[in-house]
Amino acid sequence: xxxxxxxxQFLIRYEFLVLMSLAAAMHLGERNFGIExxxxxxxxxxxxxxxxxxxxxxxxxxxxx
Numbered sequence: 001x002x003x004x005x006x007x008x009q010f011l012i013r014y015e016f017l018v019l020m021s022l023a024a025a026m027h028l029g030e031r032n033f034g035i036e037x038x039x040x041x042x043x044x045x046x047x048x049x050x051x052x053x054x055x056x057x058x059x060x061x062x063x064x065x
Contacts, residue, residue: 015052027039030042
C-alpha cells in the first residue's frame with residue numbers, strides 16, 4: 001500500500017512531465033513501430049498536459065480565496 005501512495009504522490013507532483021513523456025513516447029512509438037493511432041493518443045496526452053498545467057495555477061488561486 002505504501003508503494004501505491006508513493007506512486008500517487010509522484011504522479012501528482014510531476015503530472016505535467018509524466019503526461020508529456022507519455023505523449024512523446026506515443027509519437028515515437030508510432031514512428032518507430034508503425035502502430036497506427038498512437039500519435040493521436042499522444043496528441044491527446046499533450047493537450048491534457050497543457051490544459052492541466054495551465055489550470056493548476058487557476059485552481060490553486062481559486063482555492064486560496
